Amino acid sequence: MYFFxxxxxxxxxxxxxxxxxxxxxALVRALRAGRALRGLGSVAVQGTVxxxxxxxxxxxxxxxxxxxxxxxxxxxxxPPPSFHEVxxxxxxxxxxxxxxxxQPNTSYQDQSGEHGEDYETEEQLQVRILTSALEFVPxxxxxxxxxxxxxxxxxxxxxxxxxxxxxxxDLVLHFVAQCNAQLADTLAEQHNLVQLGQAESKEMAExxxxxxxxxxxxxxxxxxxxxxxxxxxxxxxxxxDSLKHLSTMVDDIWYYAGxxxxxxxxxxxxxxxxxxxxxxxxxxxxxxxxxFEDTWAFLDNRIKDVVNMAxxxxxxxxxxxxxVQGLMGAAITLxxxxxxxxxx
Amino acid sequence: MLRGSQQTILLTAGQxxxxxxxxxxxxxxxxxxxxxxxxxEKSMLHRMMRVDHAGEYGANRIYAGQxxxxxxxxxxxxxxxxxxxxxxxxxxxxxxxxDNRVRPTLxxxxxxxxxxxxxxxxxxxxxxxxxACTVAVEESISEHYNxxxxxxxxxxPEKYTELLQMIKEFRDDEMEHHDxxxxxxxxxxxGYQLMKAIIQTGCKAAIYVSERDVCVCTDHLEHKRAVFxx
Numbered sequence: 001m002y003f004f005x006x007x008x009x010x011x012x013x014x015x016x017x018x019x020x021x022x023x024x025x026a027l028v029r030a031l032r033a034g035r036a037l038r039g040l041g042s043v044a045v046q047g048t049v050x051x052x053x054x055x056x057x058x059x060x061x062x063x064x065x066x067x068x069x070x071x072x073x074x075x076x077x078x079p080p081p082s083f084h085e086v087x088x089x090x091x092x093x094x095x096x097x098x099x100x101x102x103q104p105n106t107s108y109q110d111q112s113g114e115h116g117e118d119y120e121t122e123e124q125l126q127v128r129i130l131t132s133a134l135e136f137v138p139x140x141x142x143x144x145x146x147x148x149x150x151x152x153x154x155x156x157x158x159x160x161x162x163x164x165x166x167x168x169x170d171l172v173l174h175f176v177a178q179c180n181a182q183l184a185d186t187l188a189e190q191h192n193l194v195q196l197g198q199a200e201s202k203e204m205a206e207x208x209x210x211x212x213x214x215x216x217x218x219x220x221x222x223x224x225x226x227x228x229x230x231x232x233x234x235x236x237x238x239x240x241d242s243l244k245h246l247s248t249m250v251d252d253i254w255y256y257a258g259x260x261x262x263x264x265x266x267x268x269x270x271x272x273x274x275x276x277x278x279x280x281x282x283x284x285x286x287x288x289x290x291x292f293e294d295t296w297a298f299l300d301n302r303i304k305d306v307v308n309m310a311x312x313x314x315x316x317x318x319x320x321x322x323x324v325q326g327l328m329g330a331a332i333t334l335x336x337x338x339x340x341x342x343x344x
Numbered sequence: 345m346l347r348g349s350q351q352t353i354l355l356t357a358g359q360x361x362x363x364x365x366x367x368x369x370x371x372x373x374x375x376x377x378x379x380x381x382x383x384x385e386k387s388m389l390h391r392m393m394r395v396d397h398a399g400e401y402g403a404n405r406i407y408a409g410q411x412x413x414x415x416x417x418x419x420x421x422x423x424x425x426x427x428x429x430x431x432x433x434x435x436x437x438x439x440x441x442x443d444n445r446v447r448p449t450l451x452x453x454x455x456x457x458x459x460x461x462x463x464x465x466x467x468x469x470x471x472x473x474x475x476a477c478t479v480a481v482e483e484s485i486s487e488h489y490n491x492x493x494x495x496x497x498x499x500x501p502e503k504y505t506e507l508l509q510m511i512k513e514f515r516d517d518e519m520e521h522h523d524x525x526x527x528x529x530x531x532x533x534x535g536y537q538l539m540k541a542i543i544q545t546g547c548k549a550a551i552y553v554s555e556r557d558v559c560v561c562t563d564h565l566e567h568k569r570a571v572f573x574x
Contacts, residue, residue, distance in 0.1 A: 260442030261448075262438045267450065
């Protein structure tokens with residue numbers, strides 16, 4: 001029994017920079033568990049607990065067994081520990097690290113989090129950590145320190161940054177995805193209002209302008225550190241993800257702007273808007289005008305350019321067709337004159 | 345998905361040309377593609393629709409090519425009738441692509457030129473040549489639709505009822521064109537078997553390439569949105 005207590009404590013002391021109060025929490029939990037296990041009087045459980053706690057996924061097993069013990073004995077509203085969704089291979093490979101720190105602590109610290117039957121998946125936990133890490137970005141920049149600070153506000157050890165293989169890249173990609181989701185939701189809401197007739201529909205150029213402005217305004221709280229984030233997104237291993245986020249966002253904007261094209265226009269429009277967005281973003285990071293007026297003026301001009309180009313393209317096509325018809329007419333006239341057009 | 349939304353999006357003049365916003369005489373009360381959250385299924389359905397759209401687009405261009413050459417002859421009404429049906433199919437697929445946010449294939453300009461060239465080239469061999477081309481192409485397309493029907497039936501006939509119905513209807517139309525072509529002396533063109541073999545190989549290659557048209561940056565990370573939705 002006492003071997004079991006000491007083992008659990010050793011788990012925590014063995015971890016890096018684990019605060020003393022977390023060890024105390026673990027001790028109290030271990031004591032409760034010990035009482036519960038004694039109450040169960042099951043030698044088999046005691047016997048298997050310690051060796052199981054020793055293997056690589058000991059956090060997971062420890063937590064599960066403790067939960068079982070707690071549930072059966074105490075019956076109080078102990079918040080169940082976070083644990084991974086069991087089967088997915090993709091998550092299990094990265095789960096052995098976080099189980100070290102995340103698991104034994106969160107069940108006790110996660111008072112404000114998931115109570116009752118909802119268990120948090122690893123992905124959801126990561127999302128929570130990254131979201132809380134965003135507050136520390138102005139202070140620490142887009143770095144692992146910010147993630148560590150975010151983890152600490154949630155009551156987790158700062159070593160839970162080990163969960164994030166990509167470090168700062170994960171944080172930036174999370175932020176980008178969050179902004180895009182917010183944008184998509186807002187656009188969908190506006191679209192619904194227009195469909196219900198409760199709002200006026202916007203002209204296309206105006207819609208694009210407003211959508212890009214809305215999305216870029218989400219960068220304003222982080223604008224000082226945004227160049228760092230942009231350079232992180234340009235790292236080779238982040239490029240596929242960042243491109244996907246960008247293209248999803250651009251597709252969303254065009255869809256809600258009313259584009260239903262099914263030919264090359266689909267591609268040219270998205271390429272044009274991608275160019276507009278990227279150049280406007282670059283202008284924004286070095287814009288020092290009040291409320292970024294220069295940026296919005298730049299955006300306006302770029303969108304006007306694109307609309308002009310589209311109109312010009314249409315005109316060129318119309319002219320081209322007219323010219324071709326003229327040439328055909330001239331050719332037929334020539335054939336008639338030279339007598340080549342006679343059917344014999 | 346947002347059905348019937350096209351008509352309520354008002355656009356003033358002087359904007360970039362948006363085709364397929366104009367009124368299309370089709371029932372909008374139902375959605376042909378079943379809504380799904382499964383990524384794999386969605387990408388499979390999108391791929392199917394992309395290939396079918398490319399196929400109908402190509403067929404349209406083939407008839408356009410044939411019409412360009414034989415437009416002033418007796419076969420004009422025949423070609424026109426078959427072309428009109430293909431136009432109907434194409435507009436149906438345009439609608440599906442728009443409603444379901446399916447990306448059209450990047451190779452469309454290629455099918456544009458290739459289709460027109462094939463149609464015009466075969467029509468230069470006369471009416472029989474044009475009919476032989478029609479027979480070969482329609483046979484390939486029917487085979488393709490049949491294999492899609494088989495795939496969907498194997499997966500879940502209940503779920504894909506509307507989609508199956510639509511594909512079956514289109515396949516029947518294509519078979520009709522095939523039979524029409526045979527009726528109008530397709531087989532009497534010199535080198536019929538050779539021509540048919542070449543055209544069918546070309547069609548198979550086109551379908552193969554279109555199915556593998558993968559645009560890495562635009563295949564969306566839909567599941568990332570789901571994480572925020574919890």
